[in-house]
Amino acid sequence: MGPSLQSLEDQYMLLTQQLSMILSACPTQTERDQVMTQYVASRRNYWSSIQKTFHDDDPQVTSLVQEMKDEQKAIKDCTNQLNNIAKVIDIITDAVNVGTALVAKAA
Amino acid sequence: MWRQRRSLAKGLLLAILGLAISCKTSDDAKAVATQMTAAAKDLSDYYAALSSLVGEHAKLERLQQATMGVPYDKQDLAQLQDVQAALKKRSDAAGDLADLAKAFTGLSGSKAPADVSDSASNLGTALASIPQLPGASDAQPVLQNAGKILTQFAQEGDERKMAKSIDPTMAALSQMFSQEKSTYDSIDRTYIGLAQGIALDMVTHNQVDPGSLMEPALKPFDLAGRVPTEQLSPGLADYAREQIKAKAEINIAAHAKASDSMENALKELSKRTHQLATDGKMPERGFPRLSDVESWVKQIL
Numbered sequence: 001m002g003p004s005l006q007s008l009e010d011q012y013m014l015l016t017q018q019l020s021m022i023l024s025a026c027p028t029q030t031e032r033d034q035v036m037t038q039y040v041a042s043r044r045n046y047w048s049s050i051q052k053t054f055h056d057d058d059p060q061v062t063s064l065v066q067e068m069k070d071e072q073k074a075i076k077d078c079t080n081q082l083n084n085i086a087k088v089i090d091i092i093t094d095a096v097n098v099g100t101a102l103v104a105k106a107a
Numbered sequence: 108m109w110r111q112r113r114s115l116a117k118g119l120l121l122a123i124l125g126l127a128i129s130c131k132t133s134d135d136a137k138a139v140a141t142q143m144t145a146a147a148k149d150l151s152d153y154y155a156a157l158s159s160l161v162g163e164h165a166k167l168e169r170l171q172q173a174t175m176g177v178p179y180d181k182q183d184l185a186q187l188q189d190v191q192a193a194l195k196k197r198s199d200a201a202g203d204l205a206d207l208a209k210a211f212t213g214l215s216g217s218k219a220p221a222d223v224s225d226s227a228s229n230l231g232t233a234l235a236s237i238p239q240l241p242g243a244s245d246a247q248p249v250l251q252n253a254g255k256i257l258t259q260f261a262q263e264g265d266e267r268k269m270a271k272s273i274d275p276t277m278a279a280l281s282q283m284f285s286q287e288k289s290t291y292d293s294i295d296r297t298y299i300g301l302a303q304g305i306a307l308d309m310v311t312h313n314q315v316d317p318g319s320l321m322e323p324a325l326k327p328f329d330l331a332g333r334v335p336t337e338q339l340s341p342g343l344a345d346y347a348r349e350q351i352k353a354k355a356e357i358n359i360a361a362h363a364k365a366s367d368s369m370e371n372a373l374k375e376l377s378k379r380t381h382q383l384a385t386d387g388k389m390p391e392r393g394f395p396r397l398s399d400v401e402s403w404v405k406q407i408l
Contacts, residue, residue: 006293009296009297012297013296013297016300019175020307023175036176037178040179047186047187048186050290050294051189051190
């Protein structure tokens with residue numbers, strides 16, 4: 001397993017650990033749905049990557065892996081700002097989009 | 108007369124030496140076949156357990172939908188079923204290798220059972236269905252022919268050639284396991300991680316019966332625990348969380364140990380098969396223990 005799959009696993013597991021807390025902080029069902037959509041996208045990215053052979057030496061993949069790490073940090077930090085759930089959802093969406101790009105790149 | 112005796116003695120010595128070498132080779136081939144049978148059986152069970160784990164992961168995703176409302180649809184199920192199918196193919200291929208190795212074990216050199224040919228052909232078909240296997244596309248025709256060749260080698264008592272024919276397959280299976288091992292570890296970690304996430308959420312929402320936590324104190328007296336209030340006491344809830352986290356670590360470590368042991372065994376077996384194929388002998392008799400693999404498999408299946 002290269003850093004690509006590891007990054008996707010880390011994101012999926014981090015969101016799994018934080019999911020209950022983030023959902024509890026969502027004031028409306030719309031926001032809950034947004035969070036769950038991103039969570040499911042992260043999970044699907046992870047399982048897609050299991051079946052693929054990654055080319056970790058690809059510089060674009062290496063750059064995306066670094067971006068994933070930065071986004072992971074942003075997710076961890078944002079759980080301290082649950083009072084601003086819109087911002088939290090934006091951060092999670094950005095992070096999951098990087099994961100989706102990573103899976104597409106590795107396909 | 109003296110020359111005749113000397114020539115006879117020389118011939119006899121050569122015949123005895125030849126027999127001794129032949130017997131030795133036979134023992135070595137038998138040892139490799141026996142070790143291969145056991146390791147391939149454990150490998151097949153390991154893949155079957157990992158495939159079963161992915162099935163359990165699917166159940167967890169369904170449970171997560173029921174308890175937390177996380178979407179789970181046909182696409183998710185299909186994704187997991189694909190992974191399960193890939194692992195099952197590996198399990199089948201390892202099972203076929205175990206059958207072939209077992210057929211080898213039964214060969215005495217003079218008689219070649221027809222099932223060697225069938226086992227080799229089955230293994231070829233199974234290996235050809237695994238695209239990630241190094242040289243998979245060539246596996247089917249090669250092993251189908253290998254079945255016939257193996258039978259011929261067995262009839263001729265040429266175990267070195269028999270080992271040579273299985274050597275690349277053993278090396279490919281070992282190499283594939285090493286290449287994919289970290290993915291297997293990841294599958295196990297995410298299964299435990301998801302189970303842990305759901306379990307902790309259930310503790311928070313008072314959906315866990317703490318009876319088993321009280322059992323050590325009450326079991327000696329044939330008593331069962333009862334929670335006096337609707338809500339778990341903070342102490343009991345913390346204890347339940349502690350147990351979930353501790354057991355998650357134990358389970359992940361058990362799998363990591365099992366996959367390490369399996370990888371080492373396959374490498375060793377590949378080395379020994381290659382040794383028999385190239386040197387015509389394999390003096391090693393002990394084999395790395397696979398009890399870590401067997402106990403992890405037992406825990407899952």
